[in-house]
Amino acid sequence: MTIRIIAGEVRSAWELGAKEARTDLGNTSTDLADAEGTSMGDLADDLTYAVGRVRGVTTTTSRVIDSFKTNVESCITTYTTTDQASAGAFVQLTPPQT
Numbered sequence: 001m002t003i004r005i006i007a008g009e010v011r012s013a014w015e016l017g018a019k020e021a022r023t024d025l026g027n028t029s030t031d032l033a034d035a036e037g038t039s040m041g042d043l044a045d046d047l048t049y050a051v052g053r054v055r056g057v058t059t060t061t062s063r064v065i066d067s068f069k070t071n072v073e074s075c076i077t078t079y080t081t082t083d084q085a086s087a088g089a090f091v092q093l094t095p096p097q098t
Contacts, residue, residue, distance in 0.1 A: 007076045014072050018065050025058050032058075 036051045
């Protein structure tokens with residue numbers, strides 16, 4: 001099967017999605033800062049714990065976005081330096097085999 005892509009359009013689509021995700025992550029960080037300063041009596045310790053967990057998730061998500069960006073760019077480079085008919089092997093998008 002031959003897959004033909006337009007590298008610039010793939011980059012643009014990826015960048016748009018990543019930008020939207022980063023905006024959502026930024027909004028979450030703002031919400032976390034607001035929640036962290038909230039006094040909820042007996043729930044304060046639980047809220048602080050939950051904020052820490054969600055902050056960890058947002059950090060991990062941001063790193064995953066960065067990693068995927070690197071992998072997508074690597075695949076585009078492989079594609080454009082081969083016959084541009086998907087002859088390259090895109091190992092960056094393949095899960096590791098155990």
